[in-house]
Amino acid sequence: MKPRGGRGGGGEQPAVRKGPWTAEEDEVLLRHVREHGPREWSSIRSKGLLPRTGKSCRLRWVNKLRPDLKTGCKFSAEEERVVIDLQAQLGNKWARIATYLPGRTDNDVKNFWSTRQKRLARLLRAAVPRRRPGKQSGSVSSSHAYELPTQKDPCLDMIPFQGTTTPAHHTGESSSHEPRAANQHRAANAPSLGAHSLPPPPVPLLTHGGAGAGHGSSSAAPTSTALLPFDGDYYARDAVAGVDPLVFVDPAACPEPLAVVPPGTFFGLDDDYVHAGRVLHPDESGVRFDDLPPETFDFFELPHLPPSPSPTVGSLSGADKGQKPC
DNA sequence: AACTTTTTCAACCGCGCAGGA
């Protein structure tokens, strides 16, 4: 990190400091927020409180100092599901997705997603025979215990892992920005999404076992089986044993599950889904990369999930205070 | 135990929008 002085707009202001925050800086920032609320970020520097840009201050607050954050907690299975579904629905609107996840920041969601993208990429590369034209994949199975019933060359090397830019499908909003006011208090009051096509966030999505389940958020998923990922899973097929880890929301109580990845949106592939070496056709929809990594099957520890935190709007500020056990 | 690889997390950057002057 090159601490460049930056042409700090005002001559008297100290050079902008970058890099990791110190406890002292945190304290100053917290004090500022206590006194003024989470705003006036730029005044922090202009008043000489901290040699940090307003931007940096805001980021620090939002991502680290906010009292309602679930820091240090891995994403629960339910959270993962929400992220995956919403990403399919909204694209990379991390801030918006985060509004559905109390205690999570857009940065959390973003990091989570990119981590999984990387993991998937690696897994697929490892798992899938590289069959190039004219070269048969004879050697592949030797290094992998599982055999993949490949039906068609998935050309995985060409999968455009689009975590970065491509929304799975556009929701038609040209501006990703929510109304400012809504944004501003997102953390504290949970979201009030600007209308558009999505349902209001929090209530249904973190349903656990059904209660309060979803405002019909989706266009898809006529049945829960649409969400059932793996009929040929090579990690945990046996373990699955009829349990759909992703759809533990009782379909009866939640007749309208979250949107599934609609056909053609799996990593930008059209027509067919590529799934760890085999191609799934649209009628097998519901495949999502989340199913791939072994740890996904931590799902079977789901019973440990906290009893529906009732992630309703507003639960964020109160109930989620402090660092609760994950 | 040492080394390598992978994952996680924190922070920065650039861009675009909104509101005020």
Added chain:
DNA sequence: ATCCTGCGCGGTTGAAAAAGT
């Protein structure tokens, strides 16, 4: 109508920690 400033968002990077060999 235009410019300026502040803020929020999404993408990216890099260091530290954890896991694997």
